[in-house]
Amino acid sequence: MAGEKEKRIQEICTRILVSSRNELYLHMRFFDVALSSFAYEMDAGIQSLGTDGVGLYYHPGWLGGLFRQGRREVNRAYLHLMLHCIFGHLWKQERIRKKRACTRLGVSFQEEENLGDILWDTACDLAVESMIDGLAFHCVKKPMSRDRRFLYEELKKRRKVLNAECVFEELVNMKPDREQALMWRQEFWVDDHRLWSRRNQRPQKENPKENWEDIRDKMETELQTFGQDMAENSPGLLEQIKAESRENCDYREFLRKFSVLREEQQLDTDAFDYVFYSYGLSLYGNMPLIEPQETREVKKIEDFVIAIDTSMSCSGEMVRGFLRETYSILKEQESFFRKMNIHIIQCDERVQRDKKITSQEELKEYMENLELSGQGGTDFRPVFAYVEELQRKKEFSRLRGLLYFTDGKGIFPKVMPPYDTAFLLYQKDYGEVEVPPWAMKLYLKEEDLEAGEQDDVFQEI
Secondary structure, three states: OHHHHHHHHHHHHHHHHHHHHHHHHHHOHHHHHHHOOOEEEEOOOOOOEEEOOOEEEEOHHHHHHHHHHOHHHHHHHHHHHHHHHHOOHHHOOOHHHHHHHHHHHOOOOOOOOOHHHHHHHHHHHHHHHHHHHOOOOOOOOOOOOHHHHHHHHHHHHHOOOOOHHHHHHHHHHOOOOHHHHHHHHHHHOOEOHHHHHHHHOOOOOOOHHHHHHHHHHHHHHHHHHHOHHHHHHOOOHHHHHHHHHOOOOOHHHHHHHHOEEEEEEEEEOOOOOHHHHHHHHHHHOOOOOOOOEEEEEEEEEEEEEEEEEOOOOOOHHHHHHHHHHHHHHHOOOOOEEEEEEEEEEEEOOOEEEEEEEOOHHHHHHHHHOOOOOOOOOOEOHHHHHHHHHHHHOOOOOOEEEEEEEEOOOOEOOOOOOOOEEEEEEEOOOOOOOOOOOOOEEEEEOHHHHOOOOOOHHHOOO
16 A cells, blocks of 8 residues: 555656756746656655755655746756756766865865755755756746845856856855855755765766766757857856867876877886796896897977966966966976976067976976966967077977966967967856867866865875
């Protein structure tokens, strides 16, 4: 009897969720695949709704109560869960971000639920709710509370895109106490985020993170190609999807794009045959038949240019943060040949300084005595003209590339240089930057470059 009752409750809840999914699909067809990506599972052990990227888990009593308030409330909750997955909130690496926030707010990071935890949960929920509140569809539209409207207005004054990272940073800047943070969380709370910890417990074949990234990429293409009307009815959606779709490339691996293959003086143990070596020792006593080669072919960086935008639009602390991270990579033996030729050029609207680095010791000394010059306008062309002059003077034997650290607000050269170029873009508001088609671009996160960062990357400086 109890089993039949539970089955009946489950059928009713499934009908509620399917009805919500269908209504959302009728109004927002660009969410078609995403809306159908959940398996519905009843779970009396959670507070409301939740997801691990595969299942949509619901407490039957809570879902029934929400449905009695109206279909619109169920629609908003369904959309809330789905947007968490589209924006990748379940898979964000937030520990360092939370720890830094606790330090800035003067609270302990060791508490079971610290202020950083509360603000991160709020930031994820606010990013999703602001998107839903901006949709021009009656199936999800409802009046906003005064507190919600005020917070949206304050955040939009400071940020163009209200994604979770930007919102979290601004909430921390507001320096709330625990009571205020809990009030904010309650205002935007919908789902149970504790289920996010199950994200890595799913069978490997399900790959929810990759599945949702694929859905997001297809949605971005559809919105850009066919979605003029869609974009008008869902302002900010495409921008936030673009922000989340940015490739999080490892900076260390990115630098390897500029490496060259060359022989270096070191023992090649990989090409060494220990069988003949051991056989010779056993046969003749102390005479190996073969010894390891004294040179080996390796791919490392040799000739290279690092240009730094020192204009007024680039924070000096961000520039120092970038150089610290770059130094932590360059000082590793496997990154560069023992004899290197790096030019570190500081430039705003003209070239301010050029420092030639030929050894690890010179690089270390440069970092210890770093001085920045500039604070004028931004023009990228002088650096390329200066490098062209260095090439004419035979300063480089095999220049592989140029890295330009900037916020992207400047004048780009029109002519493609005879070497690879990459713009490393630091941005606070996640806006899209158009670089010339011949250049690569990589977005660097603000938190990775903050001065005072205590991650292992910077500890040796």
